[in-house]
Amino acid sequence: MNILLVDDEVLELDQLEYLMKAQFPNWTFYKAQDASIALQLAGKVKISLAFLDIQMPGKNGLELAKELKKNYELDIIMVTAFQSFEYAKASLRIGVNDYLTKPIVESELLGLLEKYQKWSSKNDSMQEVLSIIREEYHEKLSLSFVANRIHLNANYLSRKFYEEIGIGFADYLNAYRLEMAKKLLVNQRDMSMAVIAEKAGFNSQHYFSAMFKKQFGVTPSEFRINPKRTENQ
Structure with missing residues (x-):
């Protein structure tokens, strides 16, 4: 399964990949630091699940999520350091599948990913x-x-x-x-x-x-x- 991680902070990308790789060794991770690179990757490989940081320079995570949902079949999880109801509401309107706040807690992340265990085996x-x-x-x-x-x-x-x-x-x-x-x-x-x-x-x-x-x-x-x-x- 192909996973897209999008964040303008390299350390955040590396941490997300590290936390998931041990649990899902067969997943393939693609990392992007802005929306344009993320869209290029989505155009080249079939992305099944994307983690998108909301606050990014240029096109933000919500705008990226809207474009990805319009053009591809995938699940999206928004990630942000800001616990804002407006962000959550906007994410739901776009049709994202879940929402994580930073700093990411490993147990919360893995709990959220339980439903994707079946994807790994299939x-x-x-x-x-x-x-x-x-x-x-x-x-x-x-x-x-x-x-x-x-x-x-x-x-x-x-x-x-x-x-x-x-x-x-x-x-x-x-x-x-x-x-x-x-x-x-x-x-x-x-x-x-x-x-x-x-x-x-x-x-x-x-x-x-x-x-x-x-x-x-x-x-x-x-x-x-x-x-x-x-x-x-």
């Missing part, structure tokens, strides 16, 4: 798939290969993957590989494009470059010169 197979992609994206992965690894029918896995993640297996795999390639382009500036393509799991440099340009609007070489030029970071 999605174990999907978490296995995502773990394989994260650990072996550079290898020759296919849907049938992964399905065989986790003892599922390939057609069933294909359908369930789309239902749970929101995009097809091949599209997700390519998107993940491209994100890993971006890191290599920035961190390994002496590495050739051919080697980067291979390490990211692409069969050819030409295909890698074409996919990169299609996804981000710039070539790998252009991105390496100026990483901020990509359309979708």
Whole structure:
């Protein structure tokens, strides 16, 4: 299950992740420090549950919650240091699912998350798939290969993957590989494009470059010169 944590304070994000990870080791956490990054993440992966800080610079948590609820099927928990009835009332009008106040107490957080225990068990197979992609994206992965690894029918896995993640297996795999390639382009500036393509799991440099340009609007070489030029970071 994919969890989105949004707060402009890095320590708050890290604390939330730390408190939940021990209880829900199969959950995948995505962290954002503002609404724009949060919306980008929600557009790339299927978010099941989001924790949104209300007070953030730019678009605040309530505005973000309204936009997320409008465009995606997900549960939202608002988090704030201000125990305001107006905030709570506004959250309920948007349709958020619950409300937490800071400082977050572990027992309160885990109590609130009890109903999501069933999500964890139902999605174990999907978490296995995502773990394989994260650990072996550079290898020759296919849907049938992964399905065989986790003892599922390939057609069933294909359908369930789309239902749970929101995009097809091949599209997700390519998107993940491209994100890993971006890191290599920035961190390994002496590495050739051919080697980067291979390490990211692409069969050819030409295909890698074409996919990169299609996804981000710039070539790998252009991105390496100026990483901020990509359309979708």
